[in-house]
Amino acid sequence: MSRTLPQAPIKGRKPGRKLRGLPDHHRTEGQVKKQPPIPAIREKVFAFTEQNDACVKRVLIGYGSKNPDLKLTELTIALAFIAAGPESEEGKLTLVNLFGFTFGWLMQLGVQMPYNRIHQERVRQEELFRQKKHLFSVASPVVSPARKLRVLVEEIGEVAEAIDKIEFHTEAKAAIYARRWKTELVTELVQVAAVLCAWLESLEVQS
Numbered sequence: 465m466s467r468t469l470p471q472a473p474i475k476g477r478k479p480g481r482k483l484r485g486l487p488d489h490h491r492t493e494g495q496v497k498k499q500p501p502i503p504a505i506r507e508k509v510f511a512f513t514e515q516n517d518a519c520v521k522r523v524l525i526g527y528g529s530k531n532p533d534l535k536l537t538e539l540t541i542a543l544a545f546i547a548a549g550p551e552s553e554e555g556k557l558t559l560v561n562l563f564g565f566t567f568g569w570l571m572q573l574g575v576q577m578p579y580n581r582i583h584q585e586r587v588r589q590e591e592l593f594r595q596k597k598h599l600f601s602v603a604s605p606v607v608s609p610a611r612k613l614r615v616l617v618e619e620i621g622e623v624a625e626a627i628d629k630i631e632f633h634t635e636a637k638a639a640i641y642a643r644r645w646k647t648e649l650v651t652e653l654v655q656v657a658a659v660l661c662a663w664l665e666s667l668e669v670q671s
């Protein structure tokens with residue numbers, strides 16, 4: 465069975481069009497902080513999310529911003545499908561859908577350049593691995609799906625904690641702390657998306 469990502473045509477995407485949320489390199493050097501180049505394999509994951517707009521629209525339209533618990537439920541339900549067979553076609557599509565879903569949630573929270581933030585986090589993750597501060601890299605094709613799932617579950621748990629803290633401080637009328645935890649929620653969602661991206665990268669390497 466092929467382990468490459470499904471290669472459906474990207475509707476409405478013209479050749480050379482920039483991916484949504486990537487830095488605009490046509491700006492002057494002083495306007496944009498230089499980022500490490502995006503590897504081709506990561507570009508492929510990003511591009512497939514672009515064509516899979518259904519999962520992004522699902523979070524932007526289907527779930528209102530007033531109930532993050534519904535979106536968190538969507539994340540946790542998807543874990544069961546991933547655990548059942550992450551290297552199957554259904555498992556890979558679930559990973560892609562979950563990546564797009566998280567991307568849409570970040571957009572809903574006002575993140576203007578989700579791909580940029582996710583790429584930065586992937587760079588940070590690999591640097592931590594090189595420094596031996598992480599035991600393994602989720603992007604490695606030799607790491608078992610069970611270990612990758614463990615990392616993903618941990619990151620989604622931190623999203624749940626951030627939502628809980630926002631609710632607690634909002635009800636306690638501690639607005640400043642609620643705002644801080646909203647920022648933390650964005651950080652945790654970026655980390656979830658980066659883990660999903662790394663996992664998809666590993667499947668492409670296997671192919």
